[in-house]
Amino acid sequence: MDTLVNVAHGFGVALLPINLLYCFIGVFIGTLVGVLPGIGPISAMSLLLPVTLSGTPESGIIMMAGIYYGSMYGGSTTSILVNIPGEAASVVTCIDGHQMAKQGRAGPALGISAFGSFIAGTFSLVALMLVAPRLASIAIAFGPAEYFSLMVLGLIVLTFLTQGSMPKALLMACIGVVLGLIGLDSITAQPRLTFGRMELIDGIGLVPVVMGLFGVAEVLLNTEQAIKRDIINAKITQLLPNRADWQASAGPVARGTLLGFLLGILPGGGAVVASFASYALEKRLSKTPERFGHGAIEGVAGPESANNAAAGGAFIPLMTLGIPPNVVMALLLGAFVIHGLQPGPLLITQNPGLFWGIVASMYIGNVMLLILNLPLIGMWVQLLKLPYNILFPLIILFTILGVYCSSNNVFDVYVMIAFGIIGYFMRKLGFEPAPLVLAFVLGPMMENNLRKSLILSQGDLWTFVQRPISAACLALALALLIAPLLPALRKKRELVALDEGA
Amino acid sequence: MNDQTNVKLRLNNSELWGGLIGLALGGFVIWQGLKLRLGTINDPGSGYVLFYTGILMCVFAASIIISAVTEGGPTLASRWENVSWSKPLLVIVCLTAFSFALEPLGFLLSSIPLMLLLLRLIDPVRWTLAIPVAVLVPLGMWWVLKRLLLIQLPSGLFGIG
Numbered sequence: 001m002d003t004l005v006n007v008a009h010g011f012g013v014a015l016l017p018i019n020l021l022y023c024f025i026g027v028f029i030g031t032l033v034g035v036l037p038g039i040g041p042i043s044a045m046s047l048l049l050p051v052t053l054s055g056t057p058e059s060g061i062i063m064m065a066g067i068y069y070g071s072m073y074g075g076s077t078t079s080i081l082v083n084i085p086g087e088a089a090s091v092v093t094c095i096d097g098h099q100m101a102k103q104g105r106a107g108p109a110l111g112i113s114a115f116g117s118f119i120a121g122t123f124s125l126v127a128l129m130l131v132a133p134r135l136a137s138i139a140i141a142f143g144p145a146e147y148f149s150l151m152v153l154g155l156i157v158l159t160f161l162t163q164g165s166m167p168k169a170l171l172m173a174c175i176g177v178v179l180g181l182i183g184l185d186s187i188t189a190q191p192r193l194t195f196g197r198m199e200l201i202d203g204i205g206l207v208p209v210v211m212g213l214f215g216v217a218e219v220l221l222n223t224e225q226a227i228k229r230d231i232i233n234a235k236i237t238q239l240l241p242n243r244a245d246w247q248a249s250a251g252p253v254a255r256g257t258l259l260g261f262l263l264g265i266l267p268g269g270g271a272v273v274a275s276f277a278s279y280a281l282e283k284r285l286s287k288t289p290e291r292f293g294h295g296a297i298e299g300v301a302g303p304e305s306a307n308n309a310a311a312g313g314a315f316i317p318l319m320t321l322g323i324p325p326n327v328v329m330a331l332l333l334g335a336f337v338i339h340g341l342q343p344g345p346l347l348i349t350q351n352p353g354l355f356w357g358i359v360a361s362m363y364i365g366n367v368m369l370l371i372l373n374l375p376l377i378g379m380w381v382q383l384l385k386l387p388y389n390i391l392f393p394l395i396i397l398f399t400i401l402g403v404y405c406s407s408n409n410v411f412d413v414y415v416m417i418a419f420g421i422i423g424y425f426m427r428k429l430g431f432e433p434a435p436l437v438l439a440f441v442l443g444p445m446m447e448n449n450l451r452k453s454l455i456l457s458q459g460d461l462w463t464f465v466q467r468p469i470s471a472a473c474l475a476l477a478l479a480l481l482i483a484p485l486l487p488a489l490r491k492k493r494e495l496v497a498l499d500e501g502a
Numbered sequence: 503m504n505d506q507t508n509v510k511l512r513l514n515n516s517e518l519w520g521g522l523i524g525l526a527l528g529g530f531v532i533w534q535g536l537k538l539r540l541g542t543i544n545d546p547g548s549g550y551v552l553f554y555t556g557i558l559m560c561v562f563a564a565s566i567i568i569s570a571v572t573e574g575g576p577t578l579a580s581r582w583e584n585v586s587w588s589k590p591l592l593v594i595v596c597l598t599a600f601s602f603a604l605e606p607l608g609f610l611l612s613s614i615p616l617m618l619l620l621l622r623l624i625d626p627v628r629w630t631l632a633i634p635v636a637v638l639v640p641l642g643m644w645w646v647l648k649r650l651l652l653i654q655l656p657s658g659l660f661g662i663g
Contacts, residue, residue, distance in 0.1 A: 165569070171524045171562040174555050178531050181555075185538075185548040192548055193534055220593055223624055224585040389625035393617050394639060396597070400613070401643055405653050410605050417597045424590060428581045429520045447551040459543035 003129060010356025014364055019059055019357065026063035027365045030070020031372050034090070035078050035380045036391065041071035043215040043395070045331045046207050047402035049338070057339035058354055062361040064335050068328050069121060069311045069362065072271060073369045076113040076304050077380050080106060089271035089307040092279045096292060096299030103295050108241040112249050112297055113304040114373045115241070120257040120305035121366045124312025127261055128319075129359055132348065136320040139345035144452040145463050149473035150323060151442045151449070155435065156477040157266060158326070161273055162432045166484045169435045172426075176439025177446065179204055186448060199411040206334045207406040208416035209440060210327070213433040215399040216420025219392050221427060245297050252282045252302035260306030264313025266325065271307040271314070278306035312362070318343050319355060323442070327434055330441040517575030521566035528559030589624050596620060608658025613640040 013019060033044040045067050052060025075090030080097035093113065100109040142150075159169035182193045183203030194200040241249065259281065260274035282302040283292045292299050317325045322344030324330040336343050341351065348355045373380075403416045423433055457463035465471045534549070535556055541547025569575075596619045603612040617636035621627045627635070647653040 165566070167562040167565040167569075168520070171559060171566065174559040174562065175527065177555050178552065178559075181552060188539075188548050190538060190548040192538060192552065216597070220590040223589040223593055224587065387627075389627055390621070390631070390635065392624070393620035393635075396593075396620060397613060397617060397639060397643065400600075401647065404655070405647065408654065410656060413604060414601050417601050420597065421594055424594075429516050431520065450551065451546045454543060454546055461543075 003133075006352060006356045007129065007360060009352060010358075010360030011363075013058055013353050013357030014062070014360035018055065019062055019361060020364065022055065022059040022063040023066050023361045023365050024368055026066020027070035027073075027368050027372065029063075030067040030072075031074035031077075031369065031380070032383070033067070034071035034074020034076075035383055036386075041068050042210060042327055042331065043218065043399070044071070045328065046210040046215070047398055049207050049331065049334055049402070049406055051405075052335050053338060057336070057341055058357045060339065061332065061335050061354070061358055062365075064332055065315070065358060065362060066365045068332070069308065069365065070369055072308045072311050073114065073117050073373050074380070075307075076117070076300075077110065077373070077377065080109045080113065080300070081381060089275050089310075090304075091272070092275045092303045093300055095279070096294070096296050099293070099295035100297065100300065105295065107238045108245050108297065109300050110377060111238075111374065112241045112245060112301045114370055116249065116253045116256070116301045116305040117308040117373075118366055118370050119253055120260060120309040121312060121369075122363065123257045124261045124264070124309040125359060125362050125366070128312055128315055131265075132316055132320050132355075135316060136345045136348050139321050142321070142345070142469070143467070144449040144456065145467050145470045146473070147321075147323070148446055148449040148453060149464055149470040149477075150321065151446045153473040153477045154317075154323060154325060155439055155442060156480050158438055159435045160480045160483070162435055164430045164432060166481075168431050172431055172433065173435040173439040176436035177443035179209070179436070180440040180443025181447060186444065187451060199409065203444075204415060204440075205403075205407055205412055206331070206441065208403045208412040209419050210331065210437055211399045211403050212416040212419025212421075213423035213426075213437060215395065216416060217423030217427060217433070219395055220420065220424040222388065223392060241297070248297050249301035251285075252278070252298040253305045255281060255285075256302040256305035257309045260309030261313040263306075264310030264325075265316050271310040274306040274310035275303035278302040315358075319347060320345060322347075323445075324438070327437045330438055333441060515570055515575035516578045516581055517570035518567060519578065521563045521570055524563030524566060525560055528556050528563050531556030531559060592623050593620065596623070605656055606659050608660065608662050609655040610640060610644055610662055611658060611660065 014023065029044055029048070030041065033041060045064055048063065048067065052064060054060075072089055076093050076097065079090040079093035080101050083094050083098040097109045097113065100106065155173050159166060159173055162169040162172075178193070180203070182200055184191055184201060191201060256274075256278040259278050260271070263274040263277060264271065279292075279299060279302060282298045283289050286292065286296070286298060288296075314325050314329050317323050318329045318333060322333070322342060324333045333343060341347070341354070399416065400413055403412050404410065406412065426433060453463055454461075463470075464474060531552055533556075535551075535553030536549060538549030538552065539547030540549050540553055596616055600612055600616045603615075614636055617640060618632060621632040621636055622629075626632075644655060648655055
């Protein structure tokens, strides 16, 4: 009953005209960046982070969340019609989605992708509503040792799932921690790694780092080679899947939804992992696995549902524990912090309007996305024809403006350009930026919790092992660290290793 | 001779250089951690986490170096094979020049040439399209930010913008 009252209160917030407008802007931009290859939700969210300052916290966060789940919808359009994933979570949709389009079945592929996403998105919201308050009440009992161990686990999971060698990913995570510690020490107020520069006293901003590593570096990589676009030009008719399509897709949508939601909750996991796992599961369960790769609708329905369910599930660790499970959620954490809010166990009780307003806005956003993605498909196809040689200077200009507006400081533009160049060389040498960014956000929190737990336990390191939740997290993290040393597990890791950065 | 070539090949790889850079950074972080106060385990100081993170960096970098030397890896040149490396280089040069010009020239006088260079140098867009895009987009953005959102953009020594 309480939940229904809270949902009603949330809808009261979400249905305010200004919040509806921000929600629409968010899902529209999300679909747009999902559709356009070369710019993903991370770049778009970091670009629009400063815009959230102009409104209420609810409006800003509703818009940012809309960009995230909107991009999950939009990404499938590019995968199906152009065979280029608009963002990383749609990579797997290319395999069967584009084959379906080539066989003249682009309509049902786009249709099942949109309906599957809608069903999964709605399910994950219901689950978020039911799980988050309960988890938050448990999380109140968490001490610094639990928080520290949980963050360590999140980082290790992400490094485990990152493409390339694990030592490289771990090195990136360490560099992220160091970068996060630049500025005044929160306990002793001593400046660290500032080299006498006043601009570094408050540390390096998240926006220039992310915009540089993901926005500028992505542009530099894309300019190296001409992006080939094999756009399906035939008129797209009959978007509604037929009875046979629905029958084939019902199971994959249900399984993808459940799997995606569970993987989304895990720290370090997320939409990309969920979509690949769902594809592998459907192929394994299928009586005719040979159809996969040649236009099997199950290969579109499962992963598309999974990535949307994961996008919803990822809000749980952020909202209940204050720990971002992936880079996108780290940016959302940035939006909370900009408004002086701290997501965590007390957010739901202290700011019920904000929490339930965001949840309710996601329902509304999902309906908006269904409308945006089905009747307006022709418009998105036209956008795909915008040449990259015109698009990339615009992306660069927007990133420069986005960074400047976030702090009104030219120094941040320099930082972004420097990180763009560093990010380009990092990617060329096979170092993924995702662990660096997550560690950059978690670094100061990890340090704070580590030092607090050491002070509280009077230097007793056993405190991390004696507390059950902390011990479980550290044991799991240790298992993941050891796993790549075993040849069989190393092979499995390479199969699921992903480029989270795209 | 053959062994010498193999050693040379193993040493001339991008993995090794990545590891060496990591090792140097790790060493630097350890040094910075020591410069700040390490403290004790009962009361960790400002340099405590930095110092141990630096050690971890050195361990991971050493692991990268060892596998680079024993297993080999792609050469630096091979990382830029079959791609036109000059294009990202040009973008980097343009962005570096822009970062030097932004404060003295201001937003408009620095971003219009940047846009024009990016539109014409990398994958040339025809002049009739490049000029309007290069002028109108920064001007439009400047107008929205300065007039509508009241955000102060750098106006430079000439006070334009």
